Amino acid sequence: MxxxxxxxxxxxxxxxxxxxxxxxxxxxxxxxxxVIRSFQMVDRDRSGFIDAAELQQALSSAYQRFSLRTIRLLxxxxxxxxxxxxxxxxxxxxxxxxLGQWRGIFERYDKDxxxxxxxxxxxxxxxxxxxxxxxxxxxxxxxxxENGSGRRVELNFDSxxxxxMILKGLTDKFKEKDQKHGGSATFSYDAFMxxxxxxxxxxx
Amino acid sequence: MxxxxxxxxxxxxxxxxxxxxxxxxxxxxxxxxxVIRSFQMVDRDRSGFIDAAELQQALSSAYQRFSLRTIRLLxxxxxxxxxxxxxxxxxxxxxxxxLGQWRGIFERYDKDxxxxxxxxxxxxxxxxxxxxxxxxxxxxxxxxxENGSGRRVELNFDSxxxxxMILKGLTDKFKEKDQKHGGSATFSYDAFMxxxxxxxxxxx
Numbered sequence: 001m002x003x004x005x006x007x008x009x010x011x012x013x014x015x016x017x018x019x020x021x022x023x024x025x026x027x028x029x030x031x032x033x034x035v036i037r038s039f040q041m042v043d044r045d046r047s048g049f050i051d052a053a054e055l056q057q058a059l060s061s062a063y064q065r066f067s068l069r070t071i072r073l074l075x076x077x078x079x080x081x082x083x084x085x086x087x088x089x090x091x092x093x094x095x096x097x098x099l100g101q102w103r104g105i106f107e108r109y110d111k112d113x114x115x116x117x118x119x120x121x122x123x124x125x126x127x128x129x130x131x132x133x134x135x136x137x138x139x140x141x142x143x144x145x146e147n148g149s150g151r152r153v154e155l156n157f158d159s160x161x162x163x164x165m166i167l168k169g170l171t172d173k174f175k176e177k178d179q180k181h182g183g184s185a186t187f188s189y190d191a192f193m194x195x196x197x198x199x200x201x202x203x204x
Numbered sequence: 205m206x207x208x209x210x211x212x213x214x215x216x217x218x219x220x221x222x223x224x225x226x227x228x229x230x231x232x233x234x235x236x237x238x239v240i241r242s243f244q245m246v247d248r249d250r251s252g253f254i255d256a257a258e259l260q261q262a263l264s265s266a267y268q269r270f271s272l273r274t275i276r277l278l279x280x281x282x283x284x285x286x287x288x289x290x291x292x293x294x295x296x297x298x299x300x301x302x303l304g305q306w307r308g309i310f311e312r313y314d315k316d317x318x319x320x321x322x323x324x325x326x327x328x329x330x331x332x333x334x335x336x337x338x339x340x341x342x343x344x345x346x347x348x349x350e351n352g353s354g355r356r357v358e359l360n361f362d363s364x365x366x367x368x369m370i371l372k373g374l375t376d377k378f379k380e381k382d383q384k385h386g387g388s389a390t391f392s393y394d395a396f397m398x399x400x401x402x403x404x405x406x407x408x
Binding site: 134137140144166171178183185186187188190194196197198 | 392404
């Protein structure tokens, strides 16, 4: 878990060569200039917030095209509690940093450089960041990417992030309730429904 | 719950005026002729199974157009364990009967005949079939239908079925684990993930 916590909490690297004061934008000190430029590029009305379509544009220019489904999941996981449908500079910086780390993991475990991660590489990648997910659970999740051809499922970066974030998000929620670390968690009805439904709602 | 169980387990009504033997198709005795005709209309290759696109065509001709998202959820909830991506005559008959009951509920609770159900009508409809869902949970679920206008969310029949089925499905899963009927359920990690993930996977 220590490594995993580092991945999600690492400080972004220092900015380089950016004249304007980024702090007036609400970015944390030390935010990389590329992150600020990317945010400003899509936040055309200078509102300080970007919505799902704008986030998709920003991330797709840095990586490959992200599906709106993954984008909505990311907004759900990184959102500011006061504004569930848009994200501000602080959330954007955290999200950007996290994606950079996932990209590193993806490249490390995509051993044949195919640009795709299969079931076993996904298992190893998650294990490497502290999550021992049973193969049966991974299989259940990645079955959504089966195209009916019967061929082995392989995930591109977008789907890898989607799967990884779902597994991380649900596992973290489970751990919050597994206070004795005994591998079982007790939920009231309201807590169970309130935990699960947001993961469904993000799938518009 | 007694009423709810009736809704999901009522025998379909008797067939009328249909000459061919429906039993050779695998329909339960007593299946209404409209159900058989609808199935046959979309099962063009006479394989005895229909996929998501074909189910969408069959149901959209009986009701309004159903989204593929709702269709996939219905397949997930009614599927034959041997074939998770298609449904056969038996599952189709059960699904058709269930949708007919939901249509009746929808019309009963859509008091102003607007063709839409709001948050409070949804709460009353679910309560009427034995499910007391807290308003906060309903609000969380129907927030996915918000369009950003700030106006009150209203559900058409498609979305009503989707919401109702999600709430029914998750509540039933919770109840299976709440064996003492005390309002709290304990899940192992595997059971928790295996319960929740299929609801995500159906949202392709």
